[in-house]
Amino acid sequence: MSEELAFILEEAQESMKKGISHLETELIKIRAGKASPQMLDGLVVDYYGSNTAINQVANVSALDARTLTIQPWEKNMLQPIERAIINANLGVTPQNDGNIIRLFMPPLTEERRKEFVKRANGEGEHSRVAIRSIRRDAIEEIKKLQKDGLSEDEAKDAEKNMQDMTDKYIAMIEKHLASKEKEIMSV
Numbered sequence: 001m002s003e004e005l006a007f008i009l010e011e012a013q014e015s016m017k018k019g020i021s022h023l024e025t026e027l028i029k030i031r032a033g034k035a036s037p038q039m040l041d042g043l044v045v046d047y048y049g050s051n052t053a054i055n056q057v058a059n060v061s062a063l064d065a066r067t068l069t070i071q072p073w074e075k076n077m078l079q080p081i082e083r084a085i086i087n088a089n090l091g092v093t094p095q096n097d098g099n100i101i102r103l104f105m106p107p108l109t110e111e112r113r114k115e116f117v118k119r120a121n122g123e124g125e126h127s128r129v130a131i132r133s134i135r136r137d138a139i140e141e142i143k144k145l146q147k148d149g150l151s152e153d154e155a156k157d158a159e160k161n162m163q164d165m166t167d168k169y170i171a172m173i174e175k176h177l178a179s180k181e182k183e184i185m186s187v
Contacts, residue, residue: 041053
């Protein structure tokens with residue numbers, strides 16, 4: 001196998017790994033009945049005029065299975081954090097006692113669980129599209145190499161390897177989605 005071909009396959013695999021880790025990150029944000037500090041990852045707060053991640057201006061922790069506490073490092077950040085949570089439309093109302101903000105997670109209804117499953121499946125579909133796009137780009141690169149003198153057999157082998165890799169990563173996505181759905185739907 002030529003060096004260029006190996007590079008194309010290696011780069012495609014790295015991109016697919018990144019796609020899987022992105023999916024894992026997004027699935028963590030979808031709550032499954034228990035409070036998790038990762039639910040607030042990606043939430044930005046107006047910190048003196050600049051958008052800053054909430055974990056950069058406060059300590060976020062899970063008090064128990066249904067309660068998150070947010071302790072800002074500066075008291076004057078209580079209002080902006082509260083505003084950011086309300087604007088993020090997380091389905092919870094922040095409780096501010098002047099020192100910390102508490103988020104009480106309501107118990108999930110069957111309907112809400114199904115919504116979360118749909119959201120998880122949507123994230124899975126985004127990941128599947130990304131994996132297929134990586135495969136398509138890699139196969140285009142292989143075809144360019146074939147035009148530049150790569151043998152047809154090597155090109156076919158590389159395309160088969162690419163397809164096998166794609167199937168492997170799509171199966172990983174399905175496995176993640178199945179476990180997340182089980183987690184969400186278990187009462």
